[in-house]
Amino acid sequence: MASATLLLTACGSGGGDSPSDEIEGTGKGSGKPSPSASESSGVDRPKITLPTSFKADFEGWTDSDPKIQSILNDGKERLRGTYAAIGEADPEADYLAFYSARSALASGEKWVKGYKGLTITGEIKASRPEAEIREKGRATLFYCVDESKGFSKDLKTGKKEGTPEGESPKVQYRTALEKSDNGVWMTTSVETDPGGC
Numbered sequence: 001m002a003s004a005t006l007l008l009t010a011c012g013s014g015g016g017d018s019p020s021d022e023i024e025g026t027g028k029g030s031g032k033p034s035p036s037a038s039e040s041s042g043v044d045r046p047k048i049t050l051p052t053s054f055k056a057d058f059e060g061w062t063d064s065d066p067k068i069q070s071i072l073n074d075g076k077e078r079l080r081g082t083y084a085a086i087g088e089a090d091p092e093a094d095y096l097a098f099y100s101a102r103s104a105l106a107s108g109e110k111w112v113k114g115y116k117g118l119t120i121t122g123e124i125k126a127s128r129p130e131a132e133i134r135e136k137g138r139a140t141l142f143y144c145v146d147e148s149k150g151f152s153k154d155l156k157t158g159k160k161e162g163t164p165e166g167e168s169p170k171v172q173y174r175t176a177l178e179k180s181d182n183g184v185w186m187t188t189s190v191e192t193d194p195g196g197c
Contacts, residue, residue, distance in 0.1 A: 051087030144197035172196030
């Protein structure tokens with residue numbers, strides 16, 4: 001249950017919608033900075049605002065290849081969007097659907113609904129992203145999230161809960177993405193591996 005589980009650990013699905021969603025190893029992810037997605041394309045992207053009590057730190061999310069950078073940018077915004085949706089208690093937030101599709105959208109909405117009566121506080125660090133472009137407008141993005149300083153907070157009682165005892169607060173995310181007609185890399189499936197980082 002979300003009240004006993006921190007942040008996105010509960011968000012991962014067991015796999016994709018089809019064999020085309022299967023996630024394999026990735027290879028690229030760090031290097032020199034490139035323009036952000038909003039700077040490098042004319043797409044009108046939704047504004048994402050995190051709760052004031054919560055900070056998401058992204059370390060190493062730059063690459064010298066602009067194509068890889070666009071995957072990193074959109075994967076980052078998808079993650080930020082899921083946190084923002086919890087803060088706004090809105091599982092149908094437009095930015096969730098903007099950056100997610102198929103099983104990733106369904107699992108993201110379910111995860112946000114699980115935080116009814118709760119919000120998030122503290123901070124997380126997302127690091128070690130590895131992105132790889134595959135065939136036919138598909139890509140994979142792996143990254144690690146350290147949730148050891150992040151907490152869920154009961155809006156009525158103010159009680160905070162962190163990662164359940166016995167579970168690792170460091171989670172590896174394995175995501176598959178597809179490029180939409182307007183050039184946005186949409187996450188289509190998410191798998192999580194607690195302790196995988």
